[in-house]
Amino acid sequence: MDFKGKKVLVIGLARSGMAAIKVLRRLGASITLSEAKNRDEIKEADDLEALGVEIVNQDMSVFERNFDLVVKNPGVPFRTPMIERLNERGIKIITEIELAYIVAKPQHYVAITGTNGKTTTTSLVYEILDKAFPGKAHLCGNIGIPLCETVIENNLMEEEGHYIALEISNFQLINIDRFRPEVATIINLTPDHVDFMGGLENYYKSKTEIYRNMAGGDVFILNRDDPVLAQYVEKYPVNCRVDGFSIDNENADCFIRDGFMVINGEKVLPLDCIKLVGRHNLQNIIIAVAAAKALGIGNTTITDAVSSFKGVEHRIEFVREINGIKYYNDSKGTNTDATVTALKSFGRGVLLLLGGFEKGLAMDDVRRHLGCVKKVIGFGACGPRLVKELAGDDGIVVTTLDEAVAEANKIAESGDTVLLSPTTSSFDQYTCFEERGEHFKKIVNSL
Numbered sequence: 001m002d003f004k005g006k007k008v009l010v011i012g013l014a015r016s017g018m019a020a021i022k023v024l025r026r027l028g029a030s031i032t033l034s035e036a037k038n039r040d041e042i043k044e045a046d047d048l049e050a051l052g053v054e055i056v057n058q059d060m061s062v063f064e065r066n067f068d069l070v071v072k073n074p075g076v077p078f079r080t081p082m083i084e085r086l087n088e089r090g091i092k093i094i095t096e097i098e099l100a101y102i103v104a105k106p107q108h109y110v111a112i113t114g115t116n117g118k119t120t121t122t123s124l125v126y127e128i129l130d131k132a133f134p135g136k137a138h139l140c141g142n143i144g145i146p147l148c149e150t151v152i153e154n155n156l157m158e159e160e161g162h163y164i165a166l167e168i169s170n171f172q173l174i175n176i177d178r179f180r181p182e183v184a185t186i187i188n189l190t191p192d193h194v195d196f197m198g199g200l201e202n203y204y205k206s207k208t209e210i211y212r213n214m215a216g217g218d219v220f221i222l223n224r225d226d227p228v229l230a231q232y233v234e235k236y237p238v239n240c241r242v243d244g245f246s247i248d249n250e251n252a253d254c255f256i257r258d259g260f261m262v263i264n265g266e267k268v269l270p271l272d273c274i275k276l277v278g279r280h281n282l283q284n285i286i287i288a289v290a291a292a293k294a295l296g297i298g299n300t301t302i303t304d305a306v307s308s309f310k311g312v313e314h315r316i317e318f319v320r321e322i323n324g325i326k327y328y329n330d331s332k333g334t335n336t337d338a339t340v341t342a343l344k345s346f347g348r349g350v351l352l353l354l355g356g357f358e359k360g361l362a363m364d365d366v367r368r369h370l371g372c373v374k375k376v377i378g379f380g381a382c383g384p385r386l387v388k389e390l391a392g393d394d395g396i397v398v399t400t401l402d403e404a405v406a407e408a409n410k411i412a413e414s415g416d417t418v419l420l421s422p423t424t425s426s427f428d429q430y431t432c433f434e435e436r437g438e439h440f441k442k443i444v445n446s447l
Helices: 014-026 045-050 060-064 081-088 096-103 118-132 147-153 200-211 227-235 279-294 299-307 336-343 383-390 401-411 433-445
Strands: 007-011 030-034 054-056 069-072 093-095 108-113 137-141 163-167 183-186 216-223 240-245 254-257 260-263 266-270 317-322 325-329 350-354 373-378 417-420
Touching: 007 014, 014 030, 014 069, 014 096, 014 147, 045 054, 060 081, 081 093, 093 096, 096 147, 108 118, 108 200, 118 137, 118 163, 118 279, 118 299, 137 147, 147 163, 183 200, 183 279, 200 227, 216 227, 216 279, 240 254, 240 279, 254 279, 260 279, 266 279, 266 299, 279 299, 317 433, 325 433, 336 350, 350 401, 373 383, 373 401, 401 417, 401 433, 417 433
Parallel strands: 007 030, 007 069, 030 054, 069 093, 108 163, 108 183, 137 163, 183 216, 216 240, 325 417, 350 373, 350 417
Antiparallel strands: 254 260, 260 266, 317 325
16 A cells, blocks of 8 residues: 555554654655644644644544544544544544554564463463574564554565564454454453443454455464364364364374474474463463474574573562472462463462552452462561451561561471562552562562
8 A cells, every 4th residue: 555645543552553643744745633632632633733744633524524544543442423423424534553554564463462461372482483583583563562553663565574473452453454463362261341342242243354354374473272162163273283282182283292292293382491480371382382483493492491481570480499489470460360371370389479559459260279378477568358268367567678578488398489469559569560570579589
């Protein structure tokens, strides 16, 4: 598509909207930005207007104007009067992902979607790609780096053959047109974003858009352990090669046997090199390994990358092992579901550090998963209540995270795990969960 002189409306700024504007400006488009914020609330307003961008509000009159194309920020709901009006008028709407794809030279895209596990899987795919193709691998998408930004900063409109690990949400999959990954997966399907999507059917269907354009030698990695996903790939068939994987049994192309991940009949990855814990992470890793093999990457490179991968920061993140005691930072565990997922990752000997801002969350679900827990240690504003509800007099209550780690170290023995998984937010003592996690790692690394 020739963008020179074309009238393009960008709806919603944020980082992805700004990245789209930079791409469009380089291609000579006439750009209008429609933002919900007032002009004086847009800190980039002066810079945008200096670039020739017209800034308008989101009054319905804006959407009666004539545009050749609309680029919609994924955070803008697709079921709104303004979007419905553009559709009625037949004006093409795409997302930033689609824009980047159509303006870039051909690249190797590994696209990862699903309800849970996207960031961990995409991050590991990137680590493998970076070892295999140093200087030509990129991590972007829903992980926080717009694809348009990656295209601009790495000259991908002129240079081809790069390898892109792309986390992609259902919001970004709506309104794609030509986007076609070389390798893709839907990790799993569970209920989410129902309000935004108007129902589960819409949400699940949107995920299948990731493979809509795949064909021929492209590879779709299918989770054969997910019954909901099975229904949707039957309803919306995959038209390229399918490599199925299973953690539960060997009736798949990719599975686990005799301490190895086996990919299409080849023993590829020894399980004892994996630092991450939990069944959910075995799933994430086998997807990354299958994707790497689909791209022809060697086993040694894959093993080296997996061996050094500690996971996503602050999410069941392995920090250090001291005298046989392992320390994990799960500061991102800011609700009970997250802490339950963390507890399911360990077999025994867990010293659970939890507490923080008092949200008033019930601990019933956490209590049902305390089989692996050796001691509950509470800190912060809600620490006393959590300990009382989970462990009664057998628990330990302290004030600070420093004190909680010190108490854990008095009790821990070789083979045990010290797990920070607070179940709640950090705002009683920290500005954010990241600050809390960094503090925990600093304490552990100073032991």
